Each structure stands twice: as C-alpha cells, then as structure tokens.
Amino acid sequence: MALASLAILLTLAGYAALCALSPFGPCRKCRGTGIRTVRRRTVKVCRRCRGARYRLRIGRRLLNTGRTIHRAGTRPATSERRFTAWP
Template structure:
C-alpha cells in the first residue's frame, strides 16, 4: 500500500515538473502540424488555431488556481512611505 502511494506521489510530482518545464504539448488533433487536410482542402486546425501546440491540463489547472488565488486575496501595497496605521 505504501509503495503504491509512493508511486502515485512520484508520478504526480513528475507531471507537475513536466508542466512547469514544458507547459505546451503538441496538438492532439493535428499531431503538431497545425493544419488539417479534409477532402483535398487544407485548413488550419480548429483546436490549436495553427499554433501546433496546446496547453497541458496540469498547467491549465495551475493557471486557474493562481488566478482564483489572486482574485481572492487583498492587493499588496507597494507604498513604503505610508505608515501602517494610516
């Protein structure tokens, strides 16, 4: 049981490291080419819009959690001249 928990924890840590180092992955719809060929017509991929990359799910979750945290906390004051009691 402990070994399985350790493997799951290591896998999650590895995926978090991968999302931090390489946040973009090749598009799954166009295989990272950026265009789709259908019936002798070449069009831009609708999923990646021709950028050939997509944001990983883990990175998207991290970005959303950062946004939620930033909206839920007070803004930091950068004015050091003001006294804390004013």
C-alpha cells in the same frame, strides 16, 4: 499499498515538473502540424490549436486557474480614489 501510493505521488510530481518546465505540448488533434486534412483532402487550419501547433497542458491550465482564484481571493478591495486638493 504504500508502494502504489508512492508511485502515484512520483507520477504526479513528475507531471507537475513537466508542466512547470514545459507548459506547452504538441496539439493532439493535428499531431503538432497545425493543419488538418478533412474530407477529400481539404486542408484546414486546426481549430484546437489555431495553427500554432502547440496547446497548453492540462496541468498548467489547472495551475493558472488556481493562481487566478488565489489572486482574486487575496487581493485587497480597491476603492476609487479621487483627486482632492488637500491630502
């Protein structure tokens, strides 16, 4: 049981390191080419990566979402300051 838990934790740590070091991976839909062939050999730009050939990894997307939520929750409330003649 401990060995299985350790293996899972090592796998997650490895994927987290991969997402931190290389946040973009090749697009799975177009296999990293940026174009797709559809019916009768028609060539189109890949809709998933928009022809950029790379996509944001799922782990990096989760990290970015977590950062956004944390930043929104800890940000001090901004009040509108208006210019006054006297400080």
